[in-house]
Amino acid sequence: MTSQFSDRKYVIIVIFSAIILIFLTRLFYIQLIDDQYKLTARNQAFRYMVDYPARGNVFDRKGKRLVYNQAAYDLIVIPRQVKKLDTAEFCKVLSIDRKIFLKRMEKAILPPNSSRKPSIFEKEISIEHSSILQEKLYKFPGFFLQPRTLRKYPEPIAPHLLGYVGEVSEKITDTSSYYMDGDYIGISGLEKAYEKVLRGIKGTHIEVVDVHNRPQGSYMNGMYDTAAVAGKDIVCTIDAKLQAYGEKLMLNKIGSVVAIEPSTGEILAFISSPGYDPNLMVGSALPKNYKILQQDTLKPLFNRALMASYPPGSIFKLINSLVGLQEGTLTPENLYPCRGGYPIMGGKPKCHAHSSPRDLVGAISTSCNSYFCYVFRGIIDAKKFGTTKKGYEVWRNHVLTFGLGKPLGSDLPYELRGNVPSIEYYMKKFFGKNDFKSSTIVSLSIGQGELGILPLQMANVMCIIANRGFYYIPHTIKSIDGKSIDQLGFRKKQITTINPKHYEIVVEGMAKVVESGTAAMQKIDSVPYCGKTGTAQNPHGKDHSVFVAFAPKENPKIAISVVVENAGFGSQFAAPVASLMMELYTTDTIKRPEVEKRMFEMDLIHKIQPIKKQ
Amino acid sequence: MSREQKNIFQNIDWIITGLFLLLVLLGWLNIYAAVYNDDHNNILDISQKYGKQMMWIAGALIIAIVVLIFDANFFTAFPYPIYIASVLSLIAVIFFGTEVSGSKSWFRFGDFGLQPAEFGKFAVCLALAKYMSAMNTRVEHFQTKVIAFSIVLFPALLIVLQKEAGTALVYTTFIFVLFREGFSGNILLGGFFTTLLLLSALLVNKTVLVILLALIAAVISFAIWVSSRNRKKAKRVIWAVFALLIIASGAVLGVDRAFSKMKPHQKTRINVFLGKEVSKDMKKKAGYNVNQSLIAIGSGGFSGKGFLQGTQTKYNFVPEQSTDFIFCTVGEEWGFLGSAFILFLFLALILRILFIAERQRSSFSRIYGYGVASILFFHVTVNVGMTIGLAPVIGIPLPFFSYGGSSLWAFTILLFIFIKLDSNRLLILR
Structure with a gap:
């Protein structure tokens, strides 16, 4: 039966269909085009829980543990679950007062925290304290202990070498895909250098939560979870005994000691004084202690061994000798006069009293300034180079091969370069359009002037001479996770441009320094060694006392550089420290207790201060 | 009494019946997915909503068969008594009903409850068909308009008095029927x-x-x-x-x-609806539940997260996800494909009803069919529209899908009366 209004069915059909079509369009948009709902869903229902791996331990070269993880606990609170709390007892257990309790509870409830969300109530409770707390925890619903780890340094040594671990900066979290807010990262020293090895790899597991933030288990049976990979242990090249001894010797002195094994480039001791107890730079106490150390006028945080650039003083005469010998402008038999100074330039630079004239060995052993002015000017003014400028360039290129004027490329972060001035620098500073004159830069002969050498570089120069012509890049890593570090590039011989045969005469000279020269007071019984004193002039105060050496003379086991700032002659301060350390390392005993005692008790820091106060 | 049918399933429209069964089954599976948790994972567990829904479905099938057993003439002969009974129950519930979240629209019998408003729909449908198909009814007359509107609006008013404004709004859908009949x-x-x-x-x-x-x-x-x-x-x-x-x-x-x-008022309503405080950042224009619903559906993507893999619905981010917001489970677990499929099923059902209504020789059956199609359409539009943010939050169920016995039974009766009327179209001329 057809109805009068039968056509109206089409209108109804079209309306019904149109609305379903609109719905489909809308679904298409929210499900396929707009991503915001997918993101929001993930944020609402998923908690990305991070599994932190244990950080690797650090051992010294003899297997002694230097750094490990100490378990501690954070006390966590979920405010909503806190019920019928005996506040007085709770405060007593934690040794806090009621005011602090209320303040912390408020903090746990206010954003970004919430009463449903767990947040830290008290950080880093020691194991001893936490076990007391654990027993009483049943009385405090809503509170629980969460394990975490802190770095622990069983012996408070080598802070600058080991470095420290702290919370990552915003700068890193912004650029890194790995680090998240609140993560820990190595900030200096080995902790920084081997961060990736030590830290391991964080794992994540996705926990599904319901609308009340209650965990509902893993997502898809953990299909998208990743397991944490534990950090690897590393063995460093440090000899903890030597390090601790050196630090004791350097107590109350400003300066640095670097000791290297010449045959491998392994750093045996690495001291910057004054230092600090590395246990201060741990966990929640770090920011406070960092600030205190930073404000200390003696700059305990400053890593002098890598970052203090000193004029090397007389120890640089060794390098000038080697360059002269290589270029043939100097022979060991050359005799040069000294009349209390360099005669050519009216007795300047000055020199101390000794017999004259001297040959090379004699000049090294007495550290004759005049002699090395002849040597240095003899090189750069040599006729075969045509101009002094060319001569200087040849000289400089030789010097650079000793690992000076550039970072050595060790594995420690923040290594500086030192300075071996370029021709351009001198042209600009002194000569302008005039000729390059050797007399102007004659102070380079004796290691003064614009030269800057780091303590690490000084020790490395000793390795070169001990090895008679080569070195391995100094490094602090011995093995990672029990595997050797051959692939890190520290096994490649770095050769100087000086023929090995020229080294013997310099070694003879350095042996003479100890036998009868400037360091004759610091002989080690049964271990003949080679050394060179230096007294580096310093515009800011008293001269720096410098001593470099290696021992024994044949088949050297240790090369060392010691700088004691504002102390005076190298022979008086640096040489005893160096000789005692070499004695300990090569003979394992100290047979000069009176020297040791004098050095232990010598206080160069507090001696200065009363004078300042006057 | 006319000739007896030999078989109650004789001449029934299998397309409509098939779509009905499919929607009920899919609804049950989605309720299972929405409520599912690891502790209760047996779909037959009657302590859970999906177990109860299974019983409601069994009841619905029995009701469907009972409706088919009835003589078609029963429905054409007694629309007014049915209408009056329905109106009386709507009045009774105002006095004797149990109060549930502010509205008095339920009769409670222990664990189970009945909502007279759900059953009012087919009563109105029958009464309107009876009145409009009467030989002496002339659409042009003013009196006709007044009576037709009154048949529709009187129960609606009673439902408003039960504070179920959402359900009452359903009655506006009869404008489609009236329009088709010449208003x-x-x-x-x-x-x-x-x-x-x-x-x-x-x-x-x-x-x-x-x-x-x-x-x-x-x-x-x-x-x-x-x-x-x-x-x-x-x-x-x-x-x-x-x-x-x-x-x-x-x-x-x-x-x-x-x-x-009007926002503060809306907010209060939502808070009451959820029975708890809503955090500030959740306060979106369309309210907490619509926002959560959009997140659930939107996160489904093209093909969804998979059966029982929904996180937003399963972990209660979406409120009322087994009843009014059941479409979220479809959207989240079956994605655009599943959502579109369900919408097509509903559209197919509605269009099939319209098609069959138009082929009726009796205008009673046609008008009743339009009523059924309009009611289904309104429910689908408002319910799905609400979940995707295109309609206001009105608590009305998605036909055959949402958890709940009253609505499922009411829709079953509504639909099967039409199937019965249609199966008889060749036998009688009304």
Whole structure:
């Protein structure tokens, strides 16, 4: 039966269909085009829980543990679950007062925290304290202990070498895909250098939560979870005994000691004084202690061994000798006069009293300034180079091969370069359009002037001479996770441009320094060694006392550089420290207790201060 | 009494029956997915909603068979008594009903409850069909209009008194039936669009809404042009449609501002609805539940997260996810594919009912069929529209899908009376 209004069915059909079509369009948009709902869903229902791996331990070269993880606990609170709390007892257990309790509870409830969300109530409770707390925890619903780890340094040594671990900066979290807010990262020293090895790899597991933030288990049976990979242990090249001894010797002195094994480039001791107890730079106490150390006028945080650039003083005469010998402008038999100074330039630079004239060995052993002015000017003014400028360039290129004027490329972060001035620098500073004159830069002969050498570089120069012509890049890593570090590039011989045969005469000279020269007071019984004193002039105060050496003379086991700032002659301060350390390392005993005692008790820091106060 | 049918399943429309069974089954599976947890994972566990729904479904099938066993003449003969009984139950519940979250619309029998408002729909449908198909009814008469509206609006008013305004709104859907039977298209369409407009202005971006309106106007105009034999009259209607469009577009801008003042009230309603405090950042324009619903559906993507893999619905981020927001489970676990499939099933069911209604020889059956199609359409539109942010949050169920016995049984009765009427169309001329 057809109805009068039968056509109206089409209108109804079209309306019904149109609305379903609109719905489909809308679904298409929210499900396929707009991503915001997918993101929001993930944020609402998923908690990305991070599994932190244990950080690797650090051992010294003899297997002694230097750094490990100490378990501690954070006390966590979920405010909503806190019920019928005996506040007085709770405060007593934690040794806090009621005011602090209320303040912390408020903090746990206010954003970004919430009463449903767990947040830290008290950080880093020691194991001893936490076990007391654990027993009483049943009385405090809503509170629980969460394990975490802190770095622990069983012996408070080598802070600058080991470095420290702290919370990552915003700068890193912004650029890194790995680090998240609140993560820990190595900030200096080995902790920084081997961060990736030590830290391991964080794992994540996705926990599904319901609308009340209650965990509902893993997502898809953990299909998208990743397991944490534990950090690897590393063995460093440090000899903890030597390090601790050196630090004791350097107590109350400003300066640095670097000791290297010449045959491998392994750093045996690495001291910057004054230092600090590395246990201060741990966990929640770090920011406070960092600030205190930073404000200390003696700059305990400053890593002098890598970052203090000193004029090397007389120890640089060794390098000038080697360059002269290589270029043939100097022979060991050359005799040069000294009349209390360099005669050519009216007795300047000055020199101390000794017999004259001297040959090379004699000049090294007495550290004759005049002699090395002849040597240095003899090189750069040599006729075969045509101009002094060319001569200087040849000289400089030789010097650079000793690992000076550039970072050595060790594995420690923040290594500086030192300075071996370029021709351009001198042209600009002194000569302008005039000729390059050797007399102007004659102070380079004796290691003064614009030269800057780091303590690490000084020790490395000793390795070169001990090895008679080569070195391995100094490094602090011995093995990672029990595997050797051959692939890190520290096994490649770095050769100087000086023929090995020229080294013997310099070694003879350095042996003479100890036998009868400037360091004759610091002989080690049964271990003949080679050394060179230096007294580096310093515009800011008293001269720096410098001593470099290696021992024994044949088949050297240790090369060392010691700088004691504002102390005076190298022979008086640096040489005893160096000789005692070499004695300990090569003979394992100290047979000069009176020297040791004098050095232990010598206080160069507090001696200065009363004078300042006057 | 006319000739007896030999078999109650004789001549029944298997397409409608099939779609019904499919929707009920899919609804059950989605309720299972929405409520599912590891402790209770047996779909037959009657302590859980999906277990109960299984019993409701069994009951619905029995009801369907009972309806088919009834003589078709019963439904054509007694619409008014059925209507009166329904109205009485609606009044009774106001006095004797159990109060549930502020509204008094339930009779409680222990664990189970019945909601008379759900059953009012088929009663109104029958009564309206009876009245409009009567030989002496003339649509042109003013009296006819008053009586027709009264049949529809009286139960609606009673439901409003139960504080179930959402359910009452369903009765506006009868304008489609009245329109089909010859009531002035302009006025009804105008009313329809005004309602739609006011509601959608609250929810949809203004620009989007104006574009949508223009689209609808274009579709309607095209439909009128194609279907109308009187080109002149069609032209006039089209002009009217576009005039309405312009007025509507202007209104949208005003409504948006006017309704923004109603926000605190809305917020309170939502808080009451959820029975708890809503955190500040959850306060979105369309309220917490719509926002959560959008997140659940939107996160489903193209093919969904998979059966039982939904996180937003399973872990209660979406409130009422087994009843009013059941479509979220579909959207989240089955994605765009599943959502579109369900919408197509509903559209197919509704269009099939319209098609069959049009082939009835009796105008009673046709009017009843239009009533069924309109009610289903309104429920689907408002329920799904609500979950995807295109309709206001009105607590009405998705037919055959949402958890709950009253609504499932009421829709089953509603639909199977029509199937019964249709199966008899060749036997009797009414």
